Amino acid sequence: MRANTQKAQRFFRPKSPEPVSDLPVDLDPEISFQNDGKIFSKKRNEFYLADPNVIYSQQNNFFNHKLFEEKKKAKDIFSFGEIGFGLGLNFIIILKNWSKVLGATKRLHYFAIESFPLSKDNLKIAKQRFPDLANEYQELIDKYPPIHTGFHRIWLKSGAVALTLIFEPTWRGISQIEGTFDAWFLSQFSIESTPDQWSPNIFSEISRLSRKDTLICSSNTGAYVDGELKRIGYEVVGASGDPSPAKVKIGRSCKNAEITLIPPWFAPPPPIGPKSRIGILGGGVAGASIVRALHRRGLQAEIIDAHLFNESTSILPVALISPTLTEKANELSNFYDRSYRSVLASIEELGAEWLSRGVLKIKPKQMVARQIDSLIRRKNLWDGAAKEVTAAEIQSKTNINCSGHGLWFAEAGTLSPVEYLSKLMNGQQLIKNQKVAQIEFLNDEWILYSERKREISRLDVLIITAALGSNTFACTRHIPLIGLGGQLSLANPTSQSLALRATILGQSYITPACGNMHAVGSTHIRGNQIYDSIAFNPTKEGHWQNYKNLEPAIQTLLGKDDICNWKGYTGVRAATPDRLPCVGPVVDPEVFREDFARLRHGPQGRFPVAPKYQPNLFVSTGLGSRGFLTAELSSEILVSQMLGEPWPVERAVALSLSPSRFLYRELRSHK
Incomplete structure (x- = not known):
């Protein structure tokens, strides 16, 4: 079968896959707070910029530039990236001046890559140093994640701001970001002390994550920055301010990104249109989590399910929230690590009550030792997330005598599913308690019918979260459940x-x-x-x-x-066969098999730029027995992709959930 040559194509040469790192990780900045107010990082061998007045001046020079003023008038949702987070001052001051910088009704995605993140205790000390910023620091501290590797998204200012902190080496972190950004803030550290934050690779990644007219702000105004900006297609449009620490160089991208790291068979569809009518078919934990993800963004969706979620006999009496540990790093382990932290944050934010707290996993002593060693080495969970316990310690924690060894997870536990789902739904009113028997796409609408062919709903966007029921509909029957x-x-x-x-x-x-x-x-x-x-x-x-x-x-x-x-x-x-959920947009399977037939000969060659997707159709299914653990993160991934936002996890993790992955493997296996 020949690939369709009439469609726009591009030549794709896959890079050697970057292995999921299993190397020891060091995240400690070795920070010291000195009596004169200065803050020093031994790891960087340099003082942090700890003068809010300098940051204020730099931001005034940048945000008052006419190019940003034009951008602010034209957009309601912004995405900023920062190389290094440091004391968080750049971000904190944006929060402080929110109405002035962006406007009270605007929304912001803010990404920051930090190799040596400060702990929550460090931030509490920083808060004391900057009393004028105490309220903003406290809001950050209340949501700040415990220190461990990966992407960590928190929501501030009543959902108007999504802060995604990436605790990884700079290049590894930025190279896994997927999305486009309106502005970038470069490191406040010098090139000499942080060469990892100023390398040509970092500028190349900024170019990949830019669009035409993306702006860049640099407090380093030297010739090296000029040269790198020119190399990646930026022009210098201003160096505002007097020759002082407040001086900044402003650059603008002259072109859209020419490089993508997403293979063409997984290239995402365009974002859905504004004011779309969104419907979710399935009212379990997957559907309820998507309701919450949309609600954070000021959006609503209609829920269609045969049973009210709090009346259905299919609801478990208890839900177990516990991490899934592995001794080796891979996309599956990364997904479950990120999911565990995401659901704990969700439970805390919603104020859901725990039925019990603390989970003991009984395991052989040798396995416990290996898994603890892996946690210490990889930092994939935070210090104290898991602890090796002996028989005596088991008795003190569980109140019963139990021989052997185990892993103790103090923050894991059990929930009432009905209460947690109620919190996720947050008084959701758009609920139709009807069984959908057929789905049809006609005249740019998804039409849902009952068993008697009676119309239930018309939607612009359909998200199917119907578990095994997803296979009863022709549009999602190809997904192997x-x-x-x-x-x-x-x-x-x-x-x-x-x-x-x-x-x-x-x-x-x-x-x-x-x-x-x-x-x-x-x-x-x-x-x-x-x-x-x-x-x-x-x-x-x-x-x-x-x-x-x-x-x-x-x-x-x-x-x-x-x-x-x-x-x-x-x-x-x-x-699913690979134990990972299916989360994301849904292709037309027959067209996919035809367009990407040459995958049988290998992943290099000319392919369509993107698959043909079924219009505005998304799915979140295959969560298995870990639905309450994984639904929160899965919903964030799906909604971010649906709205064209920067993704909340590493690109490799998100793509490992693609509903198209089984079609890709099917073609690759028929060589």
Whole structure:
């Protein structure tokens, strides 16, 4: 089959894939606060710029430039990038002068790459040094992530500002950003002390992330900066201010970016139009999380589901939030690491109540040691996120005697799914409690029909979050989903088991008693034989399996005489063959197979610039048994792609969730 040669094409030569780093990571700036007010980084061997008046003056020179004034009049949503975050002063002062800099109704995405980030305690000291900025510092401190590698998005000013902090070596961090930016702020450190922040590679990445008329602000006004700006297609349009620390050089990009690191088969579609009617088909945790992601941005969506989320019998009685650790770094481990931090931040921001806090994972001593060593080396979770515990420590944390070794996650725990979903929905009113049997795209609209062919809704944008139900519709039937069935047992507590105060996770897990029951589970049945969730009911055999998979000490607490009286919950989740969700825009599968047929011969050559997408169709499905862990981050990825915003995670992580990845693998496997 020949690729369609009538469509716009480009030659694509894949770069050697950058391996997910498994090397030791050092994030400590080795900072000291001196009596004269200066702040020194031993790692940088230089003082931070700690004079707010200089930053004020630099920003005045930049934001009052006529080119930025023109940009401000033409846009409602901005994206800024900064090389280095340091004390956060540049960002903090933008928050302080928000109405003046951008306008009270504007919105901002702010990205900052910092190799040696300050801790929350460091920021508290900085706040004391700058009393005029105390309110802005406190808002940042309240949301500031614990120090660990990766992308970390927090929301400030009631959702008007999304700050994405990237704690990575500068080039590694910026090279994984995907999006385009309106302005860049270069490092306040000197070229001599931070060559990593001024290298030609950094300027090349800034060019990739720019569009025509993107502006750049540099406090370094030397000839080197002139040369690099010229090389990447920027012109110097001003050097405002007197010859003082407040002087800045302003550059403007003369062209759109010519380089993309996204392969053509994954190139995203254009963003949806303004004032689009958005609908979400599916009201579970995936759909509710998207409602919240849209609400943050001042957008609403209609929810269509056969059941109210808080009335459905498919809702779990308890949701376990716990990290998934691996000893090696890859896209899967990065996604689950980012998801864990994202959902913890979401729970805290929403004020959702924990049913219990603390999770113990029973593991062999050698495995525990390897995983702790990996965490220390890679910094993929923060200090204290996981702790090795002995039998004696297990007793003190869980209040029961349990032999062996384990990993203790103090911030993990269990939630009430109904309460958490209610918080996510935030009083959402646009809910249609109807079952959708058919979907049709006609005259630029998605039309949803009932089983009797009665029209339910007309939408400009459709997001399908229907789990296994996604495969019942022709537009998403090509996505390979696997039924993942499980039985959760609801065990009656005993006088001994009531002492348990943390979740213990082995082959099965048990939660502390809540609502006069322990959750014990769960069984796993993977495959198409359990697609019929109606016929999948709790069984005595399932209870026995859950009981036998508990640690012996836990079995003793519960006893086995009462198993016949246990109640249970069964459910069928949608999983994928590679255990990662499908999140993003949906292609036309037949056109994709035709346009990218030459992938059978390898990923190098001439391909269409982008796939043909089904118009304004998106999906978030295949979350499996970890839906409550991964839905928050998945929703941010989907909504950012849908609106054309900079992505909230590394490009490689987002692309590993692409619904098109299975079509790509299908073509590559038929050589």
